[in-house]
Structure formats: C-alpha cells, structure tokens
Amino acid sequence: MATAVEVSSVRKTYGSINAVDGVSFLVEKGEIFAVLGPNGAGKTTLIEMLEGLRKAEQGTMKVLGLDPWRESDLLHKRVGVVPQGFTFFGKATPREAVEYYADLFGMDVNVDEILREVLLEDAADMLFENLSGGQKQKVGVALSLVNSADLLFLDEPTTGLDPTARRAIWDVIRSLKNKGKTIILTTHYLDEAQQLSDRITVMNHGQTVVIGTVDEIIAEHGSGERLDIHGSEELAAYIKANTDLKVEYDDRGLIRIALNHKTDALAALEAVKRSGLDWGEIHTHEDNLEDVFVKLVRGKMDERGEIMGAHETSDPSSQRRG
Amino acid sequence: MPNAKRIIADLRLYARGDIRAKTYVYNTLLAPVFMMLAFGAIFSFFSGSGSGPVNVYLQNRDSGQISTRFIDALNSTGTLRVILVSTSENLTQYLSAQSAPDGVVIPVDFSSNYEAAEPVNVTVYGNPSSSSSAIVGATVSGVINAFNLGRYGGSPIISMSQTTFNPEVHKYIDFLVPGLFGMCILLGPMQTLLLTSSEYKKAKLFKQLSLTPITKTEWLVSKAIWYTFMTALSFPLMVAVGIILFGAHILLTVWLIPFLILGPILFTSFGMLAGTLTKDPGAASGVFMITVLPMLLLSGVFYPLASMPLCLQYAAHVLPLTYVIEGLNAVMIYNNYTLAAIDIAVLAMITLIFFVAAARLFNWRED
Numbered sequence: 001m002a003t004a005v006e007v008s009s010v011r012k013t014y015g016s017i018n019a020v021d022g023v024s025f026l027v028e029k030g031e032i033f034a035v036l037g038p039n040g041a042g043k044t045t046l047i048e049m050l051e052g053l054r055k056a057e058q059g060t061m062k063v064l065g066l067d068p069w070r071e072s073d074l075l076h077k078r079v080g081v082v083p084q085g086f087t088f089f090g091k092a093t094p095r096e097a098v099e100y101y102a103d104l105f106g107m108d109v110n111v112d113e114i115l116r117e118v119l120l121e122d123a124a125d126m127l128f129e130n131l132s133g134g135q136k137q138k139v140g141v142a143l144s145l146v147n148s149a150d151l152l153f154l155d156e157p158t159t160g161l162d163p164t165a166r167r168a169i170w171d172v173i174r175s176l177k178n179k180g181k182t183i184i185l186t187t188h189y190l191d192e193a194q195q196l197s198d199r200i201t202v203m204n205h206g207q208t209v210v211i212g213t214v215d216e217i218i219a220e221h222g223s224g225e226r227l228d229i230h231g232s233e234e235l236a237a238y239i240k241a242n243t244d245l246k247v248e249y250d251d252r253g254l255i256r257i258a259l260n261h262k263t264d265a266l267a268a269l270e271a272v273k274r275s276g277l278d279w280g281e282i283h284t285h286e287d288n289l290e291d292v293f294v295k296l297v298r299g300k301m302d303e304r305g306e307i308m309g310a311h312e313t314s315d316p317s318s319q320r321r322g
Numbered sequence: 323m324p325n326a327k328r329i330i331a332d333l334r335l336y337a338r339g340d341i342r343a344k345t346y347v348y349n350t351l352l353a354p355v356f357m358m359l360a361f362g363a364i365f366s367f368f369s370g371s372g373s374g375p376v377n378v379y380l381q382n383r384d385s386g387q388i389s390t391r392f393i394d395a396l397n398s399t400g401t402l403r404v405i406l407v408s409t410s411e412n413l414t415q416y417l418s419a420q421s422a423p424d425g426v427v428i429p430v431d432f433s434s435n436y437e438a439a440e441p442v443n444v445t446v447y448g449n450p451s452s453s454s455s456a457i458v459g460a461t462v463s464g465v466i467n468a469f470n471l472g473r474y475g476g477s478p479i480i481s482m483s484q485t486t487f488n489p490e491v492h493k494y495i496d497f498l499v500p501g502l503f504g505m506c507i508l509l510g511p512m513q514t515l516l517l518t519s520s521e522y523k524k525a526k527l528f529k530q531l532s533l534t535p536i537t538k539t540e541w542l543v544s545k546a547i548w549y550t551f552m553t554a555l556s557f558p559l560m561v562a563v564g565i566i567l568f569g570a571h572i573l574l575t576v577w578l579i580p581f582l583i584l585g586p587i588l589f590t591s592f593g594m595l596a597g598t599l600t601k602d603p604g605a606a607s608g609v610f611m612i613t614v615l616p617m618l619l620l621s622g623v624f625y626p627l628a629s630m631p632l633c634l635q636y637a638a639h640v641l642p643l644t645y646v647i648e649g650l651n652a653v654m655i656y657n658n659y660t661l662a663a664i665d666i667a668v669l670a671m672i673t674l675i676f677f678v679a680a681a682r683l684f685n686w687r688e689d
Binding site for chain 1: 327328330331332334335336338339340342343525526527529530532533534535536
C-alpha cells in the first residue's frame with residue numbers, strides 16, 4: 001500500500017514548551033488514522049504542521065509527497081481540511097459556501113451531490129449562523145470535499161456535538177473511507193477512534209506514546225483477560241497462597257486474577273470455595289482501549305479532552321498547546 | 323497575478339453577507355445621511371455661516387451721547403453684536419452666569435471726558451483661551467482709535483478696502499459636506515476591516531482561507547471593490563442632503579472620482595494593516611480609536627485646515643485623511659484642480675504603500 005503521509009522526528013516548541021517532541025509515523029493511503037490524546041497533547045499542532053499552517057522546527061514531513069510548509073500552495077489543492085472548531089461566514093448558506101469554495105479552487109462541482117454526501121441537503125439554504133453544531137461541522141466536511149481531495153484532515157470534528165450529531169458525522173466519515181479517501185482524524189473521544197479508525201496513535205506531552213491498530217495496542221499494553229472477585233484482602237491472600245495464579249488486591253475490595261488459560265478461572269473459583277470466606281460479585285474483564293489509554297497517559301479524559309484532576313497537579317501537559 | 327474569478331467569488335460572498343446583515347447597510351448608507359443631517363443642523367442652524375458677528379456683553383455706565391455713538395460704532399463694524407447689560411449687574415458675574423467670554427464696560431464719565439479731551443479707559447473682559455476674545459479686543463481697539471482720531475478732527479491717511487479673491491462666499495456647510503464625506507470614506511472600511519480582521523483571526527477564518535487558493539491580495543482587492551461601491555452609493559445621498567436641506571454650494575465634477583476610488587482602497591488597506599496589530603476584537607477597538615481619532619480631529623473633517631494653528635496644519639499632513647479632505651475641498655469648493663491633482667498623486671502613492679504593506683504583513687498562517 002502506498003504512503004500518504006510520512007512524519008519523521010518532527011519537533012515544534014513554543015518558548016520552553018515542547019508542543020510536538022520528536023514524533024514519527026506513516027499513514028497509508030486509504031486508511032483512517034486517528035491521533036488520540038488529551039488537550040495539550042500536541043495533536044492540533046501536529047496536524048497544522050501537516051496542513052502547512054505551521055512550520056516544523058526539526059524533522060521531516062511529506063504529505064502526498066510534498067513538503068507541507070514549502071509547498072503549501074500545491075498541497076492545499078490536494079487535501080481537504082476541517083479545522084478544529086470549524087466556522088464559516090454566518091450570513092452564508094451551505095450551498096453558497098460550497099459554491100464559494102468551488103470558485104476559489106476553480107472546480108466545477110455538483111453542489112447538491114456534495115451536500116447530499118454529507119447529509120446536509122435539507123439545510124442547504126439555511127444561514128450558517130442558524131445551523132446546529134452538527135450541521136456546521138458537516139459544512140466543514142462538505143467544503144473539504146470540494147477540491148476532490150484524496151487526503152482529509154479532520155481535527156476534532158465531533159467535539160461538543162450531541163451523540164446523534166456525532167453518529168451522523170461518523171456515517172459521513174465512513175462513507176468517505178468507503179470511497180477510498182485517506183483520513184487523518186484527531187479526537188479525544190476513545191469510542192470515536194475505536195469505531196472509525198484503522199490505526200491510531202496516542203499522543204501525550206507532545207510525543208507519540210503508541211501506534212497501531214486498536215487490537216494491537218490492547219494486546220501490547222492491556223493486561224489481557226482477568227477474573228474480578230469482590231472480596232476481602234484475606235481471601236486474596238488465600239487464593240494467592242493456594243494457587244499458582246497472579247493475584248492482585250486493590251483497596252476498593254476487588255481481587256484481580258490474571259487468566260492466562262481458561263482453566264485458571266476454575267482454579268480460582270475452587271480456591272474461593274475452599275477458603276470458606278465471604279465473596280461478592282464475580283465476573284471476567286478484558287482491557288479495552290480506554291483502560292489502555294488510562295495506563296498510557298496516566299489519567300482519564302473528560303468530555304472536553306482534559307485529563308481529570310489535571311488541574312490539581314503541576315503536570316506540565318496542562319500548559320501545552322493543542 | 324490576482325485571479326479575477328476568485329476576487330469575484332469573494333466579493334459576491336462578502337457583499338451578500340453585508341447586505342443580509344442589515345446593520346452594515348445601515349452603517350454604510352444611512353449613518354452618513356444621519357450624520358450629515360445631525361452635523362448640518364448643529365453647525366448650520368446654530369452657528370449660521372460660522373463667520374457671523376461675535377456676541378459681546380456691554381455695560382454702559384455713561385449717560386452721554388458719545389457712549390451711544392461708540393456702541394453704534396461697535397455694532398456697525400459687523401464683527402460684533404453688542405448686547406447691553408444693566409448697570410445694576412456685576413458684569414463679571416453676569417458673564418459667568420451667561421457662560422460668555424467677552425464683555426466691555428464704558429465708564430461713568432466717558433462722554434464728558436471725551437469731550438474735554440481727558441483720558442478715559444474702556445475695559446474689555448476676555449478669555450485668553452477663547453478665539454472670540456481676540457476679535458473683540460481688536461475690534462474695540464479699532465473703534466477707540468477711530469474715536470481718538472475723530473476727537474481732533476483728523477482723518478485716516480491709510481485706509482483699507484476689503485474684498486474677496488473668490489466671488490463665492492463660503493458657508494460652513496460647504497466645508498462640512500466634503501469633511502463629513504471624508505469621514506465616511508475613513509470610517510466605513512477602516513472600522514469594518516480592522517474589527518473584521520480581528521474577528522476572523524479569532525474565529526480562525528483566515529486560517530481556513532489560507533487552506534484555499536485565494537491570496538491575501540485577492541481578498542483585499544475584493545474588500546476594496548466593495549467599499550468603493552458602497553462609498554459611491556453614500557456620496558450622492560450625503561451631497562443631496564447637504565444641498566437640499568442646508569443649501570450647500572459645492573461643485574460636482576469628474577475630479578471627484580479619483581478620491582471616491584482611492585479613499586476607500588486606502589482605508590481598506592489601512593484597516594487590514596492595523597488589523598495586524600491584534601487578533602482580539604476588544605483590543606481592535608482600542609487600535610481603531612488610536613488610529614482614527616487623530617484623523618478625525620486634525621484632518622479638517624469639522625473645520626477647514628487653514629483655521630487650525632500652523633503646527634497642527636503640518637501635523638495634519640502626516641495623516642492620510644488630510645489629503646482626501648483637502649482634495650475634496652479643492653474640487654468641491656475652490657475649483658482648484660492643481661491642488662486636487664497634487665492630493666490625488668500623494669493619495670495614490672500612500673494607497674499603493676498601504677495596500678502592498680497590508681497584503682504582505684498580514685499573516686494568515688503562523689511560523
């Protein structure tokens with residue numbers, strides 16, 4: 001498969017802050033590549049360098065074979081961009097917006113077809129300022145399609161949207177993927193990345209923490225299948241002493257037993273029974289992307305992409321730029 | 323090379339938005355007319371021609387005939403309008419109560435002393451910060467000299483005949499029409515471009531435009547065309563109000579066209595250039611005041627440049643609006659096409675510099 005984007009040891013600083021710190025990856029043509037990370041991880045700075053809007057200080061970048069900073073004019077004719085928090089002239093309609101972009105790019109387009117493609121035909125003649133958040137984002141996607149771009153950059157396209165609007169945007173992104181477009185998607189929604197992308201990279205503190213498919217990342221960084229038993233520390237100690245299993249106990253009364261083989265669960269349950277001690281719920285659990293993400297960035301993200309509790313710490317990532 | 327299709331596309335989108343946002347149409351078309359009505363009424367009806375007699379409050383403590391003749395002589399100068407104040411009043415308190423700067427007191431024995439050729443003193447009250455006080459002082463002094471000469475039967479050796487080099491007697495409204503129109507040429511594009519550019523920067527609209535083939539020059543050209551068009555619409559409205567309602571005497575010739583084109587292009591560019599200073603709409607209002615206020619005060623919007631102190635006249639020629647208003651005055655009032663041609667040449671040069679600077683210095687993307 002041919003390469004659409006090559007990024008090698010790219011670095012960008014703002015004063016003493018390393019916004020992007022030695023990032024490298026490849027994006028193949030036709031894939032959806034998601035860049036995940038909390039606010040301030042460096043996602044938007046990285047994407048804007050790829051779009052030719054910011055200059056990388058070190059490292060090399062090739063987007064569709066072009067240097068994004070030096071050859072930005074050529075690049076902009078071949079890529080579509082939906083920037084973070086997309087907005088447009090409030091007094092223009094989606095139809096006028098598409099016609100405007102078509103004139104700027106010198107493209108002869110079927111406006112209705114583009115609006116239909118992004119599920120916006122019903123709002124084609126409404127003023128942009130009167131559109132809902134999801135409809136506004138769809139205008140952004142529609143404009144990114146005007147120049148028949150092969151590569152699309154979607155920077156947090158569903159941030160702030162309600163679940164219905166998010167799913168509508170997902171449908172649009174899936175249909176674009178089916179048409180063979182390469183898509184680079186930044187998001188702080190883990191389910192969005194999991195639902196849409198072929199591969200993801202997780203960024204934190206300006207660096208890529210991991211790159212791969214969701215399954216690869218979970219397999220590499222997740223803890224695999226385990227048995228969770230609600231019980232006492234004494235019970236945990238009993239199981240550990242009477243089996244060969246790897247047993248962990250957390251302060252919330254949860255005993256975690258790694259299951260390397262299916263029979264490990266039977267051995268664990270047998271030990272529980274023999275102990276004669278009290279126990280509560282028992283269930284199996286396998287790490288998902290969120291569990292892995294929490295491990296990799298050492299925190300959970302809220303709806304806005306902030307690491308929860310980050311404001312209570314002196315974590316320098318809270319000062320980083322997006 | 324600017325692409326005409328992209329300029330037209332941008333012009334169409336911007337103009338459509340401006341027309342739909344009715345406030346912009348109000349600002350560009352109706353506000354100038356209201357301004358003309360308001361300022362025309364204030365300056366024409368209340369100040370008359372602007373060169374009428376100065377009111378002076380006079381207290382005549384003398385009961386003789388000479389003081390009456392003296393007062394008649396003051397009134398007949400045409401420079402002063404004497405308003406008599408009762409002798410029971412304290413004149414200085416009376417002047418303060420009337421907020422009047424100028425007063426004259428004729429002493430008790432004025433007539434008898436004059437006839438006896440005894441020295442007598444007329445007191446003139448004035449305010450050094452008021453321009454009318456100098457007029458009052460000079461006029462009273464002139465009348466006193468005439469009376470002194472007449473007392474000894476003398477007649478003046480040097481006489482003066484007064485005429486005007488221009489057969490037209492210009493009223494204040496004649497200066498106000500080009501002044502206010504110059505102000506509209508300044509305010510419309512300058513305010514909109516400065517505020518728009520900061521709003522677009524904040525909303526990242528420029529960043530989005532930088533991802534398309536449109537160039538900064540093309541974007542600026544489309545705005546300059548739009549504001550030139552809007553200026554061309556507001557001009558006849560303002561002139562009509564000035565002529566029909568206030569009787570302004572102004573000349574309308576093809577020499578106005580360069581000012582109607584260069585002015586909006588200049589201030590569109592200036593607005594965009596000033597927009598490089600900030601991306602915060604709040605701060606943009608401050609930049610607007612700093613850049614616009616000196617021009618409104620010094621460039622001859624409300625008063626002819628020639629009526630200002632010489633040092634301010636020199637300072638005014640640093641400001642680009644001065645050349646617009648000076649040129650409009652030259653064409654619309656004085657019929658002076660040599661001066662107009664000089665102003666057009668200077669304006670063309672300044673416009674070119676500002677346009678190129680705005681297109682180059684305005685940054686759509688970041689390093």
